[in-house]
Amino acid sequence: xxxxxxxxxxxxxxxxxxxxxxxxxxxxxxxxxxxxxxxxxxxxxxxxxxxxxxxxxxxxxxxxxxxxxxxxxxxxxxxxxxxxxxxxxxxxxxxxxxxxxxxxxxxxxxxxxxxxxxxxxxxxxxxxxxxxxxxxxxxxxxxxxxxxxxxxxxxxxxxxxxxxxxxxxxxxxxxxxxxxxxxxxxxxxxxxxxxxxxxxxxxxxxxxxxxxxxxxxxxxxxxxxxxxxxxxxxxxxxxxxxxxxxxxxx
Amino acid sequence: xxxxxxxxxxxxxxxxxxxxxxxxxxxxxxxxxxxxxxxxxxxxxxxxxxxxxxxxxxxxxxxxxxxxxxxxxxxxxxxxxxxxxxxxxxxxxxxxxxxxxxxxxxxxxxxxxxxxxxxxxxxxxxxxxxxxxxxxxxxxxxxxxxxxxxxxxxxxxxxxxxxxxxxxxxxxxxxxxxxxxxxxxxxxxxxxxxxxxxxxxxxxxxxxxxxxxxxxxxxxxxxxxxxxxxxxxxxxxxxxxxxxx
Numbered sequence: 400x401x402x403x404x405x406x407x408x409x410x411x412x413x414x415x416x417x418x419x420x421x422x423x424x425x426x427x428x429x430x431x432x433x434x435x436x437x438x439x440x441x442x443x444x445x446x447x448x449x450x451x452x453x454x455x456x457x458x459x460x461x462x463x464x465x466x467x468x469x470x471x472x473x474x475x476x477x478x479x480x481x482x483x484x485x486x487x488x489x490x491x492x493x494x495x496x497x498x499x500x501x502x503x504x505x506x507x508x509x510x511x512x513x514x515x516x517x518x519x520x521x522x523x524x525x526x527x528x529x530x531x532x533x534x535x536x537x538x539x540x541x542x543x544x545x546x547x548x549x550x551x552x553x554x555x556x557x558x559x560x561x562x563x564x565x566x567x568x569x570x571x572x573x574x575x576x577x578x579x580x581x582x583x584x585x586x587x588x589x590x591x592x593x594x595x596x597x598x599x600x601x602x603x604x605x606x607x608x609x610x611x612x613x614x615x616x617x618x619x620x621x622x623x624x625x626x627x628x629x630x631x632x633x634x635x636x637x638x639x640x641x642x643x644x645x646x647x648x649x
Numbered sequence: 650x651x652x653x654x655x656x657x658x659x660x661x662x663x664x665x666x667x668x669x670x671x672x673x674x675x676x677x678x679x680x681x682x683x684x685x686x687x688x689x690x691x692x693x694x695x696x697x698x699x700x701x702x703x704x705x706x707x708x709x710x711x712x713x714x715x716x717x718x719x720x721x722x723x724x725x726x727x728x729x730x731x732x733x734x735x736x737x738x739x740x741x742x743x744x745x746x747x748x749x750x751x752x753x754x755x756x757x758x759x760x761x762x763x764x765x766x767x768x769x770x771x772x773x774x775x776x777x778x779x780x781x782x783x784x785x786x787x788x789x790x791x792x793x794x795x796x797x798x799x800x801x802x803x804x805x806x807x808x809x810x811x812x813x814x815x816x817x818x819x820x821x822x823x824x825x826x827x828x829x830x831x832x833x834x835x836x837x838x839x840x841x842x843x844x845x846x847x848x849x850x851x852x853x854x855x856x857x858x859x860x861x862x863x864x865x866x867x868x869x870x871x872x873x874x875x876x877x878x879x880x881x882x883x884x885x886x887x888x889x890x891x892x893x894x
Binding site for chain 1: 799801
């Protein structure tokens, strides 16, 4: 995927009445090469989650343009819904539907959105459930699953619709280290299998392993952007160096 | 101790205390006089069942529609729904029945008191239902809506497949409580001369001067409707039970 973002602006109304809106993305510019995995890093509140929501078609910018492989993202809700059906999105806090079992969570988009029959949908999810060691948990409700299992089901839900690319927003930041490892391992396998994705994460070791390019976002702009190894080893920007130091110390 | 045994003991103790109270005041029972009117009780009870059932379905529909209007995003619709709910919840059912029947229904030429009574009761209960449903809808985290959008569901699918199943689960206990209230509130329909259970019991009382013999069966008759409803609600709660993830 080749991602091209120009002049992206997104403001949110300040919760305090009468005050001016908060600018979260402030004319953000980012043009990548033809890559499989882009990792977004940066301080909390810097705008990376908002950027990811726009890329995933869940939010609309006030100004600016976003294009994947030369194809601009739509702006009207109906067209955006069509776009969202072609991509997969995973949130920080899994967001599975609590009234459905893990299996039903996987079947829902396949049957309701992508028009598969119940039988075809079950066939579609059988192998991935096995491969990621989740078949034994398929009939449990989310409340009965561990955080790592929930997140892996959430990733599978985004994956089984065979999206063109995936967007993952800090998929491990709500997990303890052991569960983080199992989720990262799954994402690593997807990367090996050729799935394209944009990932927001604080796991810099993992970013080095999977990312083609890394962009550092702060104050609504791209502060630094480079190929993964260059970014991690040779980026001279003082904010990036300081961010990497504190992140690696954790 | 098994639950049924605990229930039995508590009910027995309670009944014993009531019986003791009756014995202490030396009440002179006259069941025979009331027994003669058993058909009248049955007819009134059946009327109450029919009225309540009709009002029950109507009030759930009214409540659901009003709750959706409250979240429609259209200011005039939201305002209409809000004013309706506040007016109804802020005034006594007695007043609503009298104005509804003697003023509004007369003005539009509607003189079927059973229909008007059922409608007023449904509107009354519907306002409470609306607030219950709104609470259920509000309790669904925003993240669930995000998740529904992310997988490409349209707004109607989101409502049907994600929001309603969770909102119903949350609202169920309150809905059951409101339905129990509705059945008991139907006793007020007696003020517009609807021949339901309470009015018939009052009439039997005035014929026989056997007050308690008239009203005790009344209490039992309402319990016969409300207890199964509570049991049904608990069963449904267990069926839909899942912990929030």
